[in-house]
Amino acid sequence: MSDAAFLQADAVTKAFKVQRKGGGLMQSLRGGQTSSLRAVDDVSLDIARGEVFAIVGESGSGKTTLANLLARVTVPTDGRIVLDGEEISRGTGVDLRSLRRRIQIVFQDPGSSLNPRQTVGDIVALPLKLAGMRGHRDRGERIAELLEAVHLPADFATRYPVSLSGGQKQRVNVARALALEPNVLVLDEPTSALDVSVQARILALLMRLKQERHLTYVVVTHNFGVVRAIADRVAVMYFGKIVEVGTVEQLMADPRHPYTRTLLSAIPVVRESERALIPSVEARDGELPSFIDPPRHCSFYSRCPSRQPQCLERAYPALVERADGRKVSCHVSAPTT
Ligand SMILES: Nc1ncnc2c1ncn2[C@@H]1O[C@H](COP(=O)(O)OP(=O)(O)O)[C@@H](O)[C@H]1O
Numbered sequence: 001m002s003d004a005a006f007l008q009a010d011a012v013t014k015a016f017k018v019q020r021k022g023g024g025l026m027q028s029l030r031g032g033q034t035s036s037l038r039a040v041d042d043v044s045l046d047i048a049r050g051e052v053f054a055i056v057g058e059s060g061s062g063k064t065t066l067a068n069l070l071a072r073v074t075v076p077t078d079g080r081i082v083l084d085g086e087e088i089s090r091g092t093g094v095d096l097r098s099l100r101r102r103i104q105i106v107f108q109d110p111g112s113s114l115n116p117r118q119t120v121g122d123i124v125a126l127p128l129k130l131a132g133m134r135g136h137r138d139r140g141e142r143i144a145e146l147l148e149a150v151h152l153p154a155d156f157a158t159r160y161p162v163s164l165s166g167g168q169k170q171r172v173n174v175a176r177a178l179a180l181e182p183n184v185l186v187l188d189e190p191t192s193a194l195d196v197s198v199q200a201r202i203l204a205l206l207m208r209l210k211q212e213r214h215l216t217y218v219v220v221t222h223n224f225g226v227v228r229a230i231a232d233r234v235a236v237m238y239f240g241k242i243v244e245v246g247t248v249e250q251l252m253a254d255p256r257h258p259y260t261r262t263l264l265s266a267i268p269v270v271r272e273s274e275r276a277l278i279p280s281v282e283a284r285d286g287e288l289p290s291f292i293d294p295p296r297h298c299s300f301y302s303r304c305p306s307r308q309p310q311c312l313e314r315a316y317p318a319l320v321e322r323a324d325g326r327k328v329s330c331h332v333s334a335p336t337t
């Protein structure tokens with residue numbers, strides 16, 4: 001890991017216990033058999049201070065699970081999360097309280113993460129209350145400041161979430177996340193639930209807040225358009241693993257992993273002249289691998305347009321660093337330098 005690493009995942013795995021389908025009558029009577037599902041499987045990441053680091057991949061690839069691990073919403077089954085040199089994946093009580101001042105998460109669904117029975121003011125002030133800031137007058141001022149920071153009128157403090165638009169709800173989520181002035185924001189699909197025109201405004205707001213408050217962002221998205229708009233570097237996830245990681249320029253101009261290529265082909269182009277810049281590769285119509293019984297070989301094999309017989313014979317390809325600094329896990333896409 002590089003010296004510059006600020007937020008790191010070090011060989012992190014998150015396994016969930018799930019009921020196994022099938023099995024005999026006796027097994028069902030005993031409550032079925034449980035298996036382990038590795039939603040995040042041996043992931044290592046290095047995020048630099050001040051960076052906008054994107055995690056991209058299709059639905060079910062493990063992005064939310066990884067986001068929750070990075071923000072210490074959940075703890076890993078294996079491996080460690082390290083923030084500024086300190087392991088944050090263990091510890092309790094006071095440790096966690098001080099951690100909330102350093103790292104915050106904005107959850108995937110802007111609507112359901114707001115309590116419908118609380119006013120916007122109470123929602124935004126909740127972290128302050130939990131952190132022990134009880135002064136009534138101070139709290140009112142802080143709420144007004146936070147609403148202003150996300151460009152909401154101060155009188156929104158007395159309104160309820162039900163009266164807000166999707167974009168306004170997301171602004172409230174961001175204001176709440178900023179309440180304790182964290183250094184790191186983990187944003188899980190921050191614009192996916194919003195109309196396209198609103199998406200652009202929320203992304204612009206996030207970028208302005210980042211500059212003003214010297215924040216580090218981890219942005220989870222299934223949308224490469226969002227990556228292109230705001231990210232410095234990007235990790236591509238497939239089936240619980242990172243298959244390619246590098247700068248946005250590297251991945252956009254010259255994707256090395258076949259899965260990255262298929263993701264890029266799916267981006268809508270704004271101008272016809274852009275079409276030539278984007279490689280057109282489609283994934284095969286293969287079945288998705290099973291999380292319960294994952295293959296030993298490359299998990300993208302069943303859908304890979306570039307697969308070779310060796311991919312079936314060899315073990316899962318290691319994520320190997322190339323001369324240009326990016327990392328790729330693919331037997332077929334050989335280093336170019
Ligand atoms: N609490 C959980 N219990 C069991 N399985 C889970 C749980 N959370 C996520 N999963 C499973 O882990 C996989 C990855 O999910 P998730 O991290 O939500 O992916 P993404 O955000 O990329 O859509 C999915 O197969 C999902 O069903």
Ligand SMILES: [Mg+2]
Pocket residue numbers: 063064065108
């Ligand atoms: Mg998700």
